[in-house]
Amino acid sequence: MTSQQLIISGVGGQGILFVTRILAEAAIVRGLPVLTSETHGMAQRGGIVISHFKVGDFSSPLVCPGRADGLISLKHETVALHRHFLKPDGWTVANGPPGSLSGISALMDADQLALGLGNPQSVNLIMLGRVLAIPGLLFCTADEVEEAIRIKLSAKPAALEGAFAAFRTGLQHH
Amino acid sequence: MAASSKMLMQGNEAMARGLIEGGCVVAASYPGTPASELLTAVDAWRTAEDLDMHVEWAVNEKVAFEIAYAACQSGLRAATIMKQVGLNVALDPMMSAAYLGVIGGFVIISADDPGPHSSQTEQDSRLTAMLAKIPVLDPSNPEEARMLAGLAFEISEEFQVPVMLRPTTRVCHACQDVALLPVARLGRRAEFRKDPRRWAATPGFRYELHVQLIDKLARLAAHPPTAPRRLNPHVVSRTAVIASGVAAAHAREALAGLDLWNAPAFFQVIQPYPLHKAFIEEINSVYSDVLVLEETSGVIEMQLGNRNLVRGKISGFVPEAGELLPETIGRLLSEFAGQQPAEIPAAEPGSRRRPTLCPGCPHRASFYAVKKAAPAGIYTSDIGCYTLGINLGAVDTVLCMGASIGQACGFYHAHRITGVERDIIATIGDSTFFHAGVPPLIDAVTQGARFVLLILDNTTTAMTGNQPTPAQGTAAGKPVRIEDLVLGCGAGFCRTADPLEMPSFTALLKEALVWSRANGVAVVIAKSPCLVDRSVKHLRRAQVMVETAKCTGCQACTKQFECPALIYDHGTGKVHVDVMTCTGCAVCLDVCPVRAITSGGGA
Ligand code: SF4
Ligand code: SF4
Numbered sequence: 001m002t003s004q005q006l007i008i009s010g011v012g013g014q015g016i017l018f019v020t021r022i023l024a025e026a027a028i029v030r031g032l033p034v035l036t037s038e039t040h041g042m043a044q045r046g047g048i049v050i051s052h053f054k055v056g057d058f059s060s061p062l063v064c065p066g067r068a069d070g071l072i073s074l075k076h077e078t079v080a081l082h083r084h085f086l087k088p089d090g091w092t093v094a095n096g097p098p099g100s101l102s103g104i105s106a107l108m109d110a111d112q113l114a115l116g117l118g119n120p121q122s123v124n125l126i127m128l129g130r131v132l133a134i135p136g137l138l139f140c141t142a143d144e145v146e147e148a149i150r151i152k153l154s155a156k157p158a159a160l161e162g163a164f165a166a167f168r169t170g171l172q173h174h
Numbered sequence: 175m176a177a178s179s180k181m182l183m184q185g186n187e188a189m190a191r192g193l194i195e196g197g198c199v200v201a202a203s204y205p206g207t208p209a210s211e212l213l214t215a216v217d218a219w220r221t222a223e224d225l226d227m228h229v230e231w232a233v234n235e236k237v238a239f240e241i242a243y244a245a246c247q248s249g250l251r252a253a254t255i256m257k258q259v260g261l262n263v264a265l266d267p268m269m270s271a272a273y274l275g276v277i278g279g280f281v282i283i284s285a286d287d288p289g290p291h292s293s294q295t296e297q298d299s300r301l302t303a304m305l306a307k308i309p310v311l312d313p314s315n316p317e318e319a320r321m322l323a324g325l326a327f328e329i330s331e332e333f334q335v336p337v338m339l340r341p342t343t344r345v346c347h348a349c350q351d352v353a354l355l356p357v358a359r360l361g362r363r364a365e366f367r368k369d370p371r372r373w374a375a376t377p378g379f380r381y382e383l384h385v386q387l388i389d390k391l392a393r394l395a396a397h398p399p400t401a402p403r404r405l406n407p408h409v410v411s412r413t414a415v416i417a418s419g420v421a422a423a424h425a426r427e428a429l430a431g432l433d434l435w436n437a438p439a440f441f442q443v444i445q446p447y448p449l450h451k452a453f454i455e456e457i458n459s460v461y462s463d464v465l466v467l468e469e470t471s472g473v474i475e476m477q478l479g480n481r482n483l484v485r486g487k488i489s490g491f492v493p494e495a496g497e498l499l500p501e502t503i504g505r506l507l508s509e510f511a512g513q514q515p516a517e518i519p520a521a522e523p524g525s526r527r528r529p530t531l532c533p534g535c536p537h538r539a540s541f542y543a544v545k546k547a548a549p550a551g552i553y554t555s556d557i558g559c560y561t562l563g564i565n566l567g568a569v570d571t572v573l574c575m576g577a578s579i580g581q582a583c584g585f586y587h588a589h590r591i592t593g594v595e596r597d598i599i600a601t602i603g604d605s606t607f608f609h610a611g612v613p614p615l616i617d618a619v620t621q622g623a624r625f626v627l628l629i630l631d632n633t634t635t636a637m638t639g640n641q642p643t644p645a646q647g648t649a650a651g652k653p654v655r656i657e658d659l660v661l662g663c664g665a666g667f668c669r670t671a672d673p674l675e676m677p678s679f680t681a682l683l684k685e686a687l688v689w690s691r692a693n694g695v696a697v698v699i700a701k702s703p704c705l706v707d708r709s710v711k712h713l714r715r716a717q718v719m720v721e722t723a724k725c726t727g728c729q730a731c732t733k734q735f736e737c738p739a740l741i742y743d744h745g746t747g748k749v750h751v752d753v754m755t756c757t758g759c760a761v762c763l764d765v766c767p768v769r770a771i772t773s774g775g776g777a
Contacts, residue, residue, distance in 0.1 A: 011527060012529065013532070013755075020349075021182065021349065024182050024349055024351075025182055027351070028180060028181075028182055028351050033350075033351055034182070034349070034350065034351055035315070035348060035349070035350050036348060036349040036350075037344060037347060037348050037349075038184070038347045038348075038349065039291075039347070040207055040208060040210070040211075040292065040347055040639075041207030041208070041291060041292025041637065041638070042207070042291070042292045042529050042561075042562075042637070043291065043292070043529055044529075045529040045530060045531065045532060045559060045562060045637075046527065046529055046530040046531075046532065046738055047527055047528060047529035047530075048526060048527050058427060059314075059315070059423045059424075059426045059427050060420070060423045060424040060426070060427045060428075060500045061315070061344055061348035061350075061420070061423070062344065062424070062499065062500050064499075064500050064501045064504065064518075065501055065518050065519045065520070065521075066518065066519045077527070080522050080524050081521060081522065081524060081526070082521070083522065084519040084520055084521050084522065085519075111754055114754075115753065115754070120753075120754045120755075
């Protein structure tokens with residue numbers, strides 16, 4: 001069975017829960033069992049927020065240090081905090097200004113792109129697009145993620161359009 | 175809603191589904207992390223399934239409990255939902271309801287927070303269930319939590335006893351693909367049958383009820399549907415691992431990963447209290463070495479009762495404080511099996527970002543004004559987002575819901591009788607004031623305590639996700655005004671103002687202090703909406719700018735005022751505005767001593 005463990009992190013208010021749930025919906029679109037763990041409460045007020053994501057045959061909702069296949073960081077400072085979750089050949093894709101990190105799979109200034117889109121809240125989906133722009137990193141395809149976004153936002157056409165715009169911005173960025 | 179399709183559900187949504195599938199028609203709760211999303215989800219399922227239900231955010235957990243309990247006394251299935259410290263508030267009715275028992279099924283969901291992540295304590299609700307002598311079920315994942323919510327109704331009705339369902343943060347806030355089952359539409363009508371010897375029992379009858387309760391527990395400890403489950407029945411061994419809750423989910427994965435799936439016998443306990451009697455006997459007779467993995471206290475371990483055999487929390491083998499993370503469980507299992515534990519990569523030491531009030535949060539303005547008005551004052555505070563006023567140095571104490579007022583009274587009297595004069599400002603949120611602030615305010619008025627009570631009124635329960643407060647009223651009822659409550663308690667000073675108008679707000683606080691020193695408790699209501707409350711329209715305000723030439727780099731705005739949208743650049747020695755997060759509240763204009771911050775950047 002397909003199996004993947006991910007850590008998605010950033011700070012409160014960046015929409016980490018939302019991208020985690022999009023990925024979980026994409027797993028369900030694929031018919032795969034999924035388990036995630038979210039941060040709620042006090043830490044959501046600007047503190048460090050972390051989601052654990054596991055697709056495949058698992059029973060625990062948490063990723064053990066040294067076991068994650070990938071780390072998606074919506075704020076480059078969290079890479080240092082959460083890198084220990086990665087297995088030795090794990091990948092990292094992070095949001096940060098040029099030069100803020102080195103030696104990772106991809107670094108992108110999603111804050112600037114989000115401001116360019118007139119939507120500072122869209123960093124999360126831009127980054128998800130950026131991960132999918134690198135073939136073979138994620139268990140799912142860009143089409144499946146778009147399907148998941150459609151499922152989640154079907155009742156909100158304006159938000160859906162903005163979400164697609166953000167996701168595709170990341171997807172087309174190299 | 176189609177049955178049997180798989181849906182992504184958060185643990186809280188799954189438990190809500192379980193309640194609905196089990197025929198719950200009354201649900202009452204007070205929000206608290208990690209249980210906050212549960213009642214909202216019950217209401218969403220009610221709408222989706224078009225059910226006649228009463229679903230309410232009650233004023234506090236005690237009231238929530240009593241409302242749901244009366245429904246079950248009337249023969250209906252009902253649930254009350256809270257976090258573990260909320261259960262402390264509801265303990266009074268729970269202790270008594272255990273004796274009286276139920277007619278319709280009655281489920282108490284009390285969510286624990288080992289860690290703790292967002293709580294004052296790590297207390298184990300299973301111990302509270304034991305104290306009250308009610309059975310408790312301990313789910314290991316969202317799917318199981320959904321299933322156990324339904325089972326809880328069945329055993330509650332069969333044994334006529336309230337049943338607790340105790341999830342933890344990692345169950346409440348896990349998401350999983352969960353299948354839907356059909357909703358039980360029981361079609362019952364409320365019918366309260368008078369039985370004062372039971373429902374209003376005097377102490378003499380209470381003794382009999384206690385005897386009956388003990389008998390119910392003995393029968394529950396032999397009830398097959400909730401008996402411990404053997405997860406690897408093929409294994410014959412003299413050693414055993416017993417786990418419950420999410421620790422069982424972690425252990426299952428860890429045992430497989432460590433190649434131990436075929437070694438110790440592995441049991442999952444579903445009902446930690448009362449622990450099944452036959453199981454206790456089996457463990458004590460068949461096994462020579464036993465490891466118990468459970469959160470947060472040694473509830474199962476205690477009931478096994480054999481210190482020479484069992485390793486766990488009480489024996490000291492398993493850490494007593496903090497969350498049992500999967501890596502910890504992996505290490506404990508290795509040690510138990512006599513393996514060398516694997517090296518676990520550790521987090522790099524580094525600066526952890528602390529939580530802070532949102533940029534533009536009106537509480538920040540209130541706290542800044544508090545410091546200006548009473549620089550040497552005692553600042554008692556309370557439970558909510560505004561606990562983060564600690565970052566501004568404007569929160570000295572946080573004890574429990576409502577204690578800001580009770581402690582302010584206590585500090586006043588303690589200083590008064592020893593001849594010390596000290597300004598005291600208590601800060602409390604609107605929802606917390608409704609929850610537990612009214613009795614201590616009555617006490618303050620009655621006893622002549624002199625302090626300023628600042629009610630931070632954003633007309634929502636912000637911390638837990640913007641649940642409504644009594645000030646919003648409901649379709650069937652009407653709003654309760656904080657001002658009316660304050661005046662009804664007899665406070666002689668009650669004024670309302672917007673803290674974002676900082677200079678005039680600070681002046682009002684000073685006036686209140688002067689009044690309180692001579693007269694008694696003075697109440698100021700700081701009224702301004704929470705920025706993340708989607709139920710109110712927010713103005714889109716122009717972001718501010720820092721005139722770099724004027725900025726002296728004094729850092730008053732970043733250190734004293736602590737807005738996270740203001741960033742001090744160590745390179746240039748100046749402050750700039752983070753355009754990703756500034757909300758344009760413009761309060762910082764009045765904070766900057768040289769007025770280097772101006773409004774009118776990009777919208
Ligand atoms: S959620 Fe609301 S009350 Fe809480 S810090 Fe943010 S703005 Fe303030
Ligand atoms: S206007 Fe000033 S205080 Fe308000 S959010 Fe922006 S930087 Fe912070």
